[in-house]
Amino acid sequence: MPSAANQHAATMLIRKLESIATLTQAERQAIERLPLRINHLNARNDIMREGDKPTHCCLILEGWACRYKLLSQGKRQIFSFHIPGDIPDLQSLLLPTTDHSLATVTKATVAFILHESLRALAADFPSIGALLWRDTLIDAAIFREWMIGIGRRSAFERIGHLFCEMYLKLQAVGLAADFRCPMPITQTDLADALGLTSVHVNRVLKEMRGRTLITLRSGTLVIERWNELLQAAEFNPTYLRLEKQAA
Amino acid sequence: MPSAANQHAATMLIRKLESIATLTQAERQAIERLPLRINHLNARNDIMREGDKPTHCCLILEGWACRYKLLSQGKRQIFSFHIPGDIPDLQSLLLPTTDHSLATVTKATVAFILHESLRALAADFPSIGALLWRDTLIDAAIFREWMIGIGRRSAFERIGHLFCEMYLKLQAVGLAADFRCPMPITQTDLADALGLTSVHVNRVLKEMRGRTLITLRSGTLVIERWNELLQAAEFNPTYLRLEKQAA
DNA sequence: CGGCATGTTGAATCTAATCAATCCACGTGG
DNA sequence: CCACGTGGATTGATTAGATTCAACATGCCG
Numbered sequence: 001m002p003s004a005a006n007q008h009a010a011t012m013l014i015r016k017l018e019s020i021a022t023l024t025q026a027e028r029q030a031i032e033r034l035p036l037r038i039n040h041l042n043a044r045n046d047i048m049r050e051g052d053k054p055t056h057c058c059l060i061l062e063g064w065a066c067r068y069k070l071l072s073q074g075k076r077q078i079f080s081f082h083i084p085g086d087i088p089d090l091q092s093l094l095l096p097t098t099d100h101s102l103a104t105v106t107k108a109t110v111a112f113i114l115h116e117s118l119r120a121l122a123a124d125f126p127s128i129g130a131l132l133w134r135d136t137l138i139d140a141a142i143f144r145e146w147m148i149g150i151g152r153r154s155a156f157e158r159i160g161h162l163f164c165e166m167y168l169k170l171q172a173v174g175l176a177a178d179f180r181c182p183m184p185i186t187q188t189d190l191a192d193a194l195g196l197t198s199v200h201v202n203r204v205l206k207e208m209r210g211r212t213l214i215t216l217r218s219g220t221l222v223i224e225r226w227n228e229l230l231q232a233a234e235f236n237p238t239y240l241r242l243e244k245q246a247a
Numbered sequence: 248m249p250s251a252a253n254q255h256a257a258t259m260l261i262r263k264l265e266s267i268a269t270l271t272q273a274e275r276q277a278i279e280r281l282p283l284r285i286n287h288l289n290a291r292n293d294i295m296r297e298g299d300k301p302t303h304c305c306l307i308l309e310g311w312a313c314r315y316k317l318l319s320q321g322k323r324q325i326f327s328f329h330i331p332g333d334i335p336d337l338q339s340l341l342l343p344t345t346d347h348s349l350a351t352v353t354k355a356t357v358a359f360i361l362h363e364s365l366r367a368l369a370a371d372f373p374s375i376g377a378l379l380w381r382d383t384l385i386d387a388a389i390f391r392e393w394m395i396g397i398g399r400r401s402a403f404e405r406i407g408h409l410f411c412e413m414y415l416k417l418q419a420v421g422l423a424a425d426f427r428c429p430m431p432i433t434q435t436d437l438a439d440a441l442g443l444t445s446v447h448v449n450r451v452l453k454e455m456r457g458r459t460l461i462t463l464r465s466g467t468l469v470i471e472r473w474n475e476l477l478q479a480a481e482f483n484p485t486y487l488r489l490e491k492q493a494a
Numbered sequence: 495c496g497g498c499a500t501g502t503t504g505a506a507t508c509t510a511a512t513c514a515a516t517c518c519a520c521g522t523g524g
Numbered sequence: 525c526c527a528c529g530t531g532g533a534t535t536g537a538t539t540a541g542a543t544t545c546a547a548c549a550t551g552c553c554g
Binding site: 433434435445446449450452453 | 499500501502503
């Protein structure tokens with residue numbers, strides 16, 4: 001008899017997978033039987049560090065996480081932000097040694113799933129395996145989009161782009177609506193994700209506010225003019241492969 | 248009866264997969280039976296364009312290719328360079344619509360493999376499926392490393408990093424040795440891959456030559472001082488997950 | 495041999511980084 | 525309830541790395 005918390009975690013995963021393809025009854029049941037270990041974590045806690053050899057994957061149930069790598073002289077590059085429903089370290093199933101770190105951004109609840117359990121699930125239900133693989137491919141597509149930003153877009157476009165991306169990802173799992181979403185990251189986090197300094201991020205945010213494109217206060221982002229921001233950032237959401245789109 | 252060219256293509260793929268795991272006799276035979284269509288392409292030819300819905304994957308047999316995306320005002324971001332043995336568009340197996348383009352860099356020979364054939368192969372031999380998945384995960388790891396470069400490394404480090412990466416990748420498939428490898432890309436290509444301008448690339452290359460770290464002439468790179476370049480670029484090859492390492 | 499892509503160089507300019515100070519909101523403990 | 529500490533945000537002044545624009549050189553290919 002699974003606990004309420006476990007049931008909730010399974011539902012989360014099912015919802016995420018069903019946003020792409022419909023699952024059979026048997027597949028849903030198999031996911032619900034997945035053994036989970038649920039954990040509550042503080043903000044800014046490493047879940048996994050570069051060099052680790054994890055034995056389970058981590059499903060985010062509440063809060064945000066990010067993947068990053070530290071460099072010499074305190075430099076940091078953040079690769080991705082993760083929200084409930086994400087499994088940020090799915091790759092550890094096939095690449096035993098991790099080449100980067102995973103940490104919570106906010107207080108968070110996560111469920112750990114043994115590699116063996118996930119592997120068995122994918123073996124028993126190849127279409128679930130394909131969905132998991134697909135998810136890592138979308139992950140890579142987002143990396144590519146971030147590369148474009150860091151490499152070829154202005155600071156303004158980069159920040160606007162990230163806001164649009166996170167809003168749509170949150171909306172897709174029901175955590176955002178009406179152009180309003182949580183954005184519980186510091187300007188330093190933003191800078192380290194986008195290849196900027198926090199000082200410069202601050203100045204660009206000031207400009208965005210000045211043009212009344214956004215409001216960003218106490219961890220909440222409001223996109224005041226979606227279409228204009230989209231255009232200013234040259235944002236095109238197809239790479240996210242989401243079913244539902246914003247208005 | 249497979250032609251000599253087809254046999255060569257299969258060998259290429261087998262060698263690539265066996266650089267990671269050993270294949271059974273049955274697996275090797277299945278790969279050799281894979282139906283292929285071999286094509287000779289000129290340099291700077293698109294193999295696949297953003298928005299396409301490919302029906303096959305592309306195995307590179309000779310020459311180089313790159314994945315890229317064009318932006319407004321003629322800006323371009325190159326995501327990756329590909330060498331013989333690579334299947335740059337494996338993701339199209341699971342993401343029907345392509346979100347970027349793939350083009351030859353040099354004259355090239357490629358083998359096209361129908362999605363159905365690859366899917367059948369992966370279904371019949373799940374361990375081959377896992378190897379293919381694994382390959383896309385390494386792809387993503389390389390994207391992350393490039394993100395670090397573009398986001399947080401100096402132009403000098405970025406270029407040095409790319410040289411080390413390509414040398415090791417080429418060495419792993421027997422196309423480089425003695426710190427000498429082909430590097431058939433223009434300074435503009437380098438710039439578009441690393442988030443720089445060609446003018447600046449040119450200046451950094453001049454500095455590298457001045458410090459006698461490298462020689463780069465007529466499409467051939469010689470790394471004159473491997474250890475120093477490694478250190479100057481803070482290069483750590485673990486993310487490539489290659490079996491063989493340079494001295 | 496001529497033409498065009500690629501590579502090289504210089505000078506001026508600009509974006510974003512750096513360094514440093516200050517401000518503000520928030521939570522905590524006296 | 526207010527003083528204090530702290531992390532994050534904001535602002536200014538200055539600098540550096542990279543871009544831009546423009547000219548010119550080189551080398552390869554037909």
